[in-house]
Each structure stands twice: as structure tokens, then as C-alpha cells.
Amino acid sequence: MARMTMIEAIRSAHDLAMERDERVVVFGEDVGYFGGVFRCTAGLQEKYGSSRCFDAPINESGIVGAGIGMAAYGLKPVVEIQFADYMYPAYDQIVSEAARIRHRSAGQFTCQMVIRMPTGGGIFGGQTHSQSPEALFTHVSGLKVVVPSNPQDAKGLLLAAIEDPDPVIFLEPKRLYNGPFDGHHDRPVVPWKNHPLGEVEDGPYTVPLGKAAIRRAGSALTVLAYGTMVHVAEAAAEDASVDAEVIDLRTLIPYDLETIAASVKKTGRCVIVHEATRTSGFGAELSALVQETCFYHLEAPVVRVTGWDTPYPHAQEWAYFPGPDRIRRAFKAVLEG
Incomplete structure (x- = not known):
């Protein structure tokens, strides 16, 4: 077991998935050279190259659309929407294409992709950086929707999501990124690295989707x-x-x-x-x-x-x-x- 923040656990899941399977590609706004606005993909471009972890333009519809095309051709894209609030331009791609491609093609094509989104409040981001839009996805047949509450689950759920044959919406609560929100206070008060909830298995493992x-x-x-x-x-x-x-x-x-x-x-x-x-x-x-x-x-x-x-x-x-x-x-x- 290692002690990790949720950010580090998510980064570890990316790393293990990319190491095991060259079909896993990671991209989104600022996820490559900079490592993501929350640093969840830091170091991946340096380790795996700019063809497997790369930056995308500020175009959420294009990010998701490109991921759907990659998935249809057999890759396993893991794309990041920088904040869940930014996903609305891509919502049509998610609903009309990603969620339906298996059924519309009678199983000839699948969409094995993960769409990661930081969700919820906690950074005083206001209306454009703090929304919780999970209900917009749970209503859509063909999508799976995941929301982890701790680093151990975040890593295992993300690895399971990457291997799932259908599109997965992976929502990451921002208030849990850097510390355990113990519920008694407005903000995290204890670093994950000194907290039992920060214990994460070192190697690859999965947490099954659909199990509370x-x-x-x-x-x-x-x-x-x-x-x-x-x-x-x-x-x-x-x-x-x-x-x-x-x-x-x-x-x-x-x-x-x-x-x-x-x-x-x-x-x-x-x-x-x-x-x-x-x-x-x-x-x-x-x-x-x-x-x-x-x-x-x-x-x-x-x-x-x-x-x-x-x-x-x-x-x-x-x-x-x-x-x-x-x-x-x-x-x-x-x-x-």
C-alpha cells in the first residue's frame, strides 16, 4: 500500500493503463505538457510521448468527437474535460454518438472510452467551474457514470472504466482531490498522505462498476x-x-x-x-x-x-x-x- 492523494491515484491509474496497453491514449486541454489543470496527468507525456498523451484545442466537442472516432477504430481513449461545466458543447457527441454507437451499429462498433471531468464545488469557481451535472448523464442509456469518494476507489474505478467496453463518464469531486474532506469542516483539514483513506494499492487492481x-x-x-x-x-x-x-x-x-x-x-x-x-x-x-x-x-x-x-x-x-x-x-x- 502507498499513501496517495486522489490526484496521485488517478495519475497512477493512467500510468498503469498506458504501460499495459499501447491502445490507451490520453488527451484534453493542457493534459500533456502541463499535466492537467489539477495535475492528474503530470509526467505522462514525458514518459509515453506526445502521440499517446497530448494537448487538445479548447474544443470540447472536438475532444469527445475525436475520442469516439479513436474508440471506433480500436483505441482506448481517456479524455479530460477540464471542468464538468465545460462539457455542454460536447453533450451532443456524448449522447448522440458515444452512448448509441454500439446499438446503432448492431454491435459492429463500440465506444470504449472514458470521459473524465472534475465536478462539484470547493474552489469558489462560481457557475462555470462548480456544477454537478451527473443527472444529465444518468438519464442517457448507453453510458456508465462513476463518482469516487476516495483515492483507493478512484484508482480502481478508473482502471475498470478504461477496460469497460462502453463509454464511462468519470466524475471526480474537486473537494477530494488534495485531502480527505472529513465532513466536519468546510475544507480538507488532514493531508491524504497522513490519513488512512489515502492508502492505495501499488499495483493494478479494479473496483467493479455497479457495486456500492x-x-x-x-x-x-x-x-x-x-x-x-x-x-x-x-x-x-x-x-x-x-x-x-x-x-x-x-x-x-x-x-x-x-x-x-x-x-x-x-x-x-x-x-x-x-x-x-x-x-x-x-x-x-x-x-x-x-x-x-x-x-x-x-x-x-x-x-x-x-x-x-x-x-x-x-x-x-x-x-x-x-x-x-x-x-x-x-x-x-x-x-x-
């Missing part, structure tokens, strides 16, 4: 979360001394309904937490799934704790995030329901 992880066992209520909100939910449960079972979804599509249903049927109560806006957020889909599969086991209505239905604030972003206080109030509501 139980981060905290409990019997009073179930919390469904992903990314940064896993740590916030854990902190809320500790602060409130609530015997909450916290489930880290890890993969939104395909979701692990077996683990979700087993937990909710055991606890009888469910709280869903995510950073994205409430209306039509992925939490609405989770709530419907819980209602459909666990209705006769529920002791209270499902409660969602989310970002606000407003344009993303700039200076007030820490008030926008679901925090321990709001989650504790949700715990109280479902326990009294």
Missing part, C-alpha cells in the same frame, strides 16, 4: 450518498450519534440496487444526500427506486438533502453545499416520522 460500498454500518436509517457527500454524511451521523448506515454508491449507473434495498429493508428509513440541485437530481431517481422496492418496509418518507434549486452561488458556495447540520435535521425528521 457500505462505509458505515448501522441499523437506525440508511444514507445514500456519493463523492464528497459520503464524508459529510458520515460526519453528520457521528455528530448526532445516529446509528446510520452510510452507503457510498460509487457507480450511479449501473446502480447497486441489491445493496441499497437490503439496507433500507433493514433500517426502514432512508436519507439521500447529493451536492447537485434538488429538482430532477439523481436523488429523485434513488427515492423512486427505494419507494418501488422497499415501500412495505419504510417507517417514514424518504428525505433528500441536496444543493439548492438556484444558479450556483460564488462567494456563498459553502452555504449551498449540504452540510452536517442540514443532514442531522433530515435524520431527525425520518427518525420521528
Whole structure:
């Protein structure tokens, strides 16, 4: 085991994939010479050359479109959209081409590519650098959607995504890049390298797509979360001394309904937490799934704790995030329901 930040874990996954398979190519804005705005691809161009790790123009549609063409010809592109907010010009390529090519071609072509995107707030980036657009992808048949919450998972999930035969949207929470967001504070307070969550296996390994992880066992209520909100939910449960079972979804599509249903049927109560806006957020889909599969086991209505239905604030972003206080109030509501 080595101690890594999430950035280092993602970089390690790139390195191992490129070392094992010359078909893996990495490109995007500033990912080559500079190593990416968050340094997730630092050193890859120097090690593997500019034909396998290279910079692209500021053209998200072109980046994704080129990746789709490469995948159709048998390469395994891993492309970076510098911020998830920048992906909108490429959305048509993702939805109309990448997600559908296997089905439109009756299996003659596949799109084995990964589209990496830093997501969520935490850098005071405002409306154009802080959005959480995961629901826009979970609605699209043909895509897989992944959101890691720690370095060990980030590396294993990315290696699994690169080997998956279909396109994978890989969303990386920016607040977790450099330190463990322990949930009690607004910002990371402990470096990953001195924290047990920063322990990462040295060699290649995969974390299966579609399998959730139980981060905290409990019997009073179930919390469904992903990314940064896993740590916030854990902190809320500790602060409130609530015997909450916290489930880290890890993969939104395909979701692990077996683990979700087993937990909710055991606890009888469910709280869903995510950073994205409430209306039509992925939490609405989770709530419907819980209602459909666990209705006769529920002791209270499902409660969602989310970002606000407003344009993303700039200076007030820490008030926008679901925090321990709001989650504790949700715990109280479902326990009294």
C-alpha cells in the first residue's frame, strides 16, 4: 500500500493503463505538457510521448468527437474535460454518438472510452467551474457514470472504466482531490498522505462498476450518498450519534440496487444526500427506486438533502453545499416520522 492523494491515484491509474496497453491514449486541454489543470496527468507525456498523451484545442466537442472516432477504430481513449461545466458543447457527441454507437451499429462498433471531468464545488469557481451535472448523464442509456469518494476507489474505478467496453463518464469531486474532506469542516483539514483513506494499492487492481460500498454500518436509517457527500454524511451521523448506515454508491449507473434495498429493508428509513440541485437530481431517481422496492418496509418518507434549486452561488458556495447540520435535521425528521 502507498499513501496517495486522489490526484496521485488517478495519475497512477493512467500510468498503469498506458504501460499495459499501447491502445490507451490520453488527451484534453493542457493534459500533456502541463499535466492537467489539477495535475492528474503530470509526467505522462514525458514518459509515453506526445502521440499517446497530448494537448487538445479548447474544443470540447472536438475532444469527445475525436475520442469516439479513436474508440471506433480500436483505441482506448481517456479524455479530460477540464471542468464538468465545460462539457455542454460536447453533450451532443456524448449522447448522440458515444452512448448509441454500439446499438446503432448492431454491435459492429463500440465506444470504449472514458470521459473524465472534475465536478462539484470547493474552489469558489462560481457557475462555470462548480456544477454537478451527473443527472444529465444518468438519464442517457448507453453510458456508465462513476463518482469516487476516495483515492483507493478512484484508482480502481478508473482502471475498470478504461477496460469497460462502453463509454464511462468519470466524475471526480474537486473537494477530494488534495485531502480527505472529513465532513466536519468546510475544507480538507488532514493531508491524504497522513490519513488512512489515502492508502492505495501499488499495483493494478479494479473496483467493479455497479457495486456500492457500505462505509458505515448501522441499523437506525440508511444514507445514500456519493463523492464528497459520503464524508459529510458520515460526519453528520457521528455528530448526532445516529446509528446510520452510510452507503457510498460509487457507480450511479449501473446502480447497486441489491445493496441499497437490503439496507433500507433493514433500517426502514432512508436519507439521500447529493451536492447537485434538488429538482430532477439523481436523488429523485434513488427515492423512486427505494419507494418501488422497499415501500412495505419504510417507517417514514424518504428525505433528500441536496444543493439548492438556484444558479450556483460564488462567494456563498459553502452555504449551498449540504452540510452536517442540514443532514442531522433530515435524520431527525425520518427518525420521528
